[in-house]
Amino acid sequence: MRIAVIGGGASGIMAAIAGAYNGAHVTIYERCDRIGRKILATGNGRCNYTNINAEIVNYHGENPCFIKNITEKFWVRETIEFFESLGMLTKVENEGKVYPYSLQASAVLDVLRFELERLNIRIVTDFEVKSLKKQSGEFLIESYDGKKEKAQKVILSTGGKASPSLGSNGSGYDIAKSLGHKITKIFPSLVQVKTETTLVKAMKGIKTDAVVSFLSGNVKDKVRGEVLFTEYGLSGPAVFNISRHCGETRDAKIKLDLLPDMDFNSLREMLLKRKELNITLENFFVGMLNKKIGMTVMKYANVLPYSRQADSLTAKEISSLCEAIKSFTLTVEGTMSWNNAQVTSGGVDVFEIDENTLESKIIKGLYMTGELLDIDGDCGGYNLQWAWSSGYVAGESAAKGE
Template sequence: MAKDERNKIAVVGGGAAGLFAAVIAARQGAQVTILEKNQRVGKKILATGNGRCNLTNMDMHISHFHGLYPKFSYSALHQFDNIKAIDFFEHLGISHKVEDEGKVFPFSNQASSVLDVLRYEAERLGIETRVESEVKEIRKIAKGFELTVKDGTKIFAHRVILATGGKAAPNLGSDGSGYVLAEKLGHRLVEPFPALVQLKLAEPFLKQIKGIKFEGEAEIIVHEKSLVKAQGELLFTEYGISGPPIFQLSRTAAEQLKKKQKVWVKVKIVHHLAKEELGSYLDKRWQDSPEKNISFSFVGFLNKQLVPVLLKQAGLNDINKPVKQLTIQEKERIITILQDWRFEVTGTNTWTAAQVTAGGIDVRDINPHTMESTLVPGLFFAGEIMDIDGDCGGYNLQWAWSSGYAAGKECGR
């Protein structure tokens, strides 16, 4: 396809959203240049889904997306939904499979294969890719935009797509530099904070239980009200708690901490039994071996390293006395802490550990159908740079594809 010299598009950022937007625009004949600050494009794609690339999810309900105005995402997600995303990548050669909770992965289990086919398509379409080209300024001029690269090079474009990502994983190039570019052009910023990240806790005994994994349930509590909960593998760390359920809850926790609220995470160590069932089960264990000390009575049921800490937190001073000496009150406290162990959340882990950014460029100044700025005609946005973020499970990549599609389609007209 002949390139249209009258429609030169500069895509700032060569991550998932930027690459996708570039491909969509180039397919319509636009002359596209990607400007990427790293030594190669798509570095963050390689890290998604633990190196497997969670492409999308079969459950694409709007409730999985967040921001001050989450409904902003609806139009783009409708234009290019999960089925269209799967079909797009199938045509590029990516066979897919659906796993637990509707997560969609490449059949190859390799994130590199997704990046490979996107780069191949970009090359096939004649997209120019300039790496180590950090854009330091974007200036609106009469017929378009003038972009200044770090080395002083000036680049002209009729239209610009900002797809620089947020602040999560700065080691992969996301350092918030796109916010500065957008703010200089008049856009407002919703203060970013880490999401899909581990939580920090205040307890002094964390070093004793670090590394302990278990299947359980976690819940965020504020003013004794449950805000959100999730089940799965939990992991105690030296600084707090991690695992997929914690990643799901972390945005809510961080949001409440920003509001100066006192935030608690309620951990249910034994989540597969109701409280009465758990009480009956423990009574039977203790009746079967009344001479065992309390701590040893949990061997084979709970992680041995966890038991002494848990019992002390339940208020048992002598954890070595025989179980036959347990009082009714002590039994009740043990049952309670196994299903309602609360920790005060003091913060989240750093940007380096976060998978995604919450907050970003205020979407009230962006057209939800085209991703074009309502303040600066010809300026478009795609991906994580905007104040839209998704749950763990393929939602953030789907937002990259959907917003990239909307921006690229309009730019390529």
């Protein structure tokens, strides 16, 4: 069986290895000058390669349950065992995030490269696939500079459109479309969110734990985690996880609960007691909130000037401060661009893909993996897990199928 894998990213490399494990002769065609460039950039160079808590609820798209059968075949345990079998030890950090023990993304790519070499998998770089056709039972693969290759089966692993400088420029969608596949609406996800900036600018660079709620019409979402204030709005894992809603919605708001461990009434009681401290408003929140966040909260609640003594606060002002801390609300103005996004939301419509094998229901012998499909995961190792799982199952199915 001759299998062509188009795209040498996480899912394509895994598909190639699984294909070879099952006896196929595999070639990877990659448009960049080397494979796996994006892997090196993941997890801030440490590669958060899976998450021990990964479940279907961590995935999104028009039909996230599509991944169920794949998770039963090759999921977190199998992924960790796979990397261990290649000699890579694992470290589990907070929130179930899994990294290579050396905390080097290069270790993940290295062990994969050694395995590709051991299995004699052919790698053709600087080969950007322009067109893919099926003729007389065989696939004809043509590059932009006119090179032609043939294969019996093809695994399309071109990724999405996020971070195009790392290889995935969205060309896979055109290839899938040319073969009759539908592409759902795509938009950047796991990306920084732009908001009104008058107040957030003053907190630029500060990280805090918060509950982040997204509010727009019927769409509501809530995540707790780290938020980073920036000069254009908000960043950090919790904001990334709600960013998929922020691209196209109008009149959307983000509400931050800046003291998630305390309810409104307990906070109110505490602030009433705090009035008795002999301090000015400038220092009213010191020891409770980051000082700059505290001062911005005062501004938001319009409880000023900072030079006032705390004991001058009225009951109404204390309530306004509680409201500002528990419901610090900002208008959403969109997201940063594809260049900043970690993943693509939307993609090839999964209703046209077999949920057991990842084979196209339109073109026999064509398989699809990873971010190209309309499946995207939360921040925290979930997207690479989907890449490994979908790659493994597609590679195995392509090699084993007729």
